[in-house]
Amino acid sequence: MKNLAWINGEVCDLHEANVPVEDRGFLFGDGIYEVIKIYNGKPFYLEPHLKRLQRSASAINIEIPYSNEELNEHIAGLINQSECDHGYIYMQVTRGCAPRGHLFPGGIRPTVLIYVRAFESVPSRELTEPADCITLPDERWMNCYIKSVNLLPNVLAFQKAHEAGASEAILYRPDGTVTEGTRTNIFALIDGVVRTHPETRYILPGITRGIVLDILKQISVPVSEEAFKVSELQEASEVWTASTGLEIVPVKTIDGKPLKEISPGPVCKRLAGEFWQVVDAECYGGKQ
Ligand SMILES: Cc1ncc(COP(=O)(O)O)c(C=O)c1O
Structure with missing residues (x-):
């Protein structure tokens, strides 16, 4: 099992993944995210999560440069490559990188991050301690x-x-x-x-x-x-x-x-x- 990250199409080890300091997610919190559980190597309720991701993005005027079909494929590929059975997918989309300024910068591409983090063991199905x-x-x-x-x-x-x-x-x-x-x-x-x-x-x-x-x-x-x-x-x-x-x-x-x-x-x-x-x-x- 490897924890892998996918950033705008490039895959690397999660601990080596980085984004520039001028990314607006870092400077302004100008972005949105999703967390999706992986059970048995499959993302759970992926469609509703992607729908909510798109809704969050459009609410702050970010156009995600990938369709849900494409995101689906990249997620499946990443889970496969990371050989993750149980864990989660974290997705974050920010407005992108530009010199710092409040105004939405023109002509920049959103930063799309997807990563997989595996759990050490199969999570319990028992109700936790109240x-x-x-x-x-x-x-x-x-x-x-x-x-x-x-x-x-x-x-x-x-x-x-x-x-x-x-x-x-x-x-x-x-x-x-x-x-x-x-x-x-x-x-x-x-x-x-x-x-x-x-x-x-x-x-x-x-x-x-x-x-x-x-x-x-x-x-x-x-x-x-x-x-x-x-x-x-x-x-x-x-x-x-x-x-x-x-x-x-x-x-x-x-x-x-x-x-x-x-x-x-x-x-x-x-x-x-x-x-x-x-x-x-x-x-x-x-x-x-
Ligand atoms: C504020 C808040 N409410 C509710 C939830 C539960 O949402 P979901 O069931 O989609 O994980 C979350 C999850 O991150 C949250 O951050």
């Missing part, structure tokens, strides 16, 4: 639906959570509405209905979030994309996070207070089982 979370004000910008590389507020909030002994910060707007986590979408079972923030500019429309919503509908669990307040979160019987990186993670305490029911609860457990069936269907030819 997480402790804290709540923090959402200090991000108004366009969180764009998967921008400007992650400073997320990084700072995540660091705060870590220093408080928690593994995720649940973010809320000034009126107390819960948006999402620093790197996850948040679901809460409140009065028998699974709630999550609707797809607005205040959250990233997570690919895993979409899968979770589909599963819940399929297994007839009442679900509503209706935002909820931090105060309601404290009354939830189950809470979990959903993301590409960590899949489904049950939550057991929020701001030091345990949830009303033992975590993981039955809905979260069932959901996690169903999630792995989706992975099996897509990446293991239907069985594992």
